[in-house]
Amino acid sequence: MKDYQELQNLYAITEIKENCVDVDFAYAFISAMASSELDLYQWMPMLFVNAEESLSSEEVATKLAQKVLAIYENCQEKLSLQMPIYIPQEGIIQFANGYLQALMLIDNVQALRFVEGSAEENLQQTCLLLLDKLATPETNDAQKLAMFEQLPSSEEIVALLPSLLSHYGAQCLRFNGASE
Numbered sequence: 001m002k003d004y005q006e007l008q009n010l011y012a013i014t015e016i017k018e019n020c021v022d023v024d025f026a027y028a029f030i031s032a033m034a035s036s037e038l039d040l041y042q043w044m045p046m047l048f049v050n051a052e053e054s055l056s057s058e059e060v061a062t063k064l065a066q067k068v069l070a071i072y073e074n075c076q077e078k079l080s081l082q083m084p085i086y087i088p089q090e091g092i093i094q095f096a097n098g099y100l101q102a103l104m105l106i107d108n109v110q111a112l113r114f115v116e117g118s119a120e121e122n123l124q125q126t127c128l129l130l131l132d133k134l135a136t137p138e139t140n141d142a143q144k145l146a147m148f149e150q151l152p153s154s155e156e157i158v159a160l161l162p163s164l165l166s167h168y169g170a171q172c173l174r175f176n177g178a179s180e
Contacts, residue, residue: 024091
């Protein structure tokens with residue numbers, strides 16, 4: 001929670017607030033990237049509204065980079081120990097979107113492929129499905145709505161996610177060898 005609050009404090013800087021994605025999205029994205037083996041340069045641009053942009057102030061850019069790296073390292077440590085990660089309650093839609101976007105990037109670059117029907121694949125699919133329900137509560141897709149009705153309520157999902165995502169993150173770290 002401390003990392004999240006410190007990131008929120010950085011977002012009080014106008015240049016960060018105007019040029020970076022939503023703070024909840026960013027926090028989730030960084031947290032999810034901690035389970036990958038991707039280098040910072042491969043995903044850091046995703047934290048900006050325009051990936052081609054950068055911050056004009058070197059001091060502000062350094063503060064942001066240091067905080068991103070601290071969150072990444074703290075989350076990686078928590079995931080390796082299967083400790084629950086902090087999930088902000090108020091920005092849950094943006095958090096879910098950020099986590100999903102990061103998982104899609106990881107999958108596209110690393111191509112995490114678990115054995116079909118395995119417990120690992122089931123955990124992956126469960127996390128993706130629950131995050132999708134939180135990220136798209138207002139969907140018009142009838143098929144998705146029917147599937148979402150079979151899932152726990154949003155409140156129950158929010159209660160389950162810290163533990164589920166930490167287990168999934170630890171699984172990814174083991175799978176890609178990042179925890180060695």
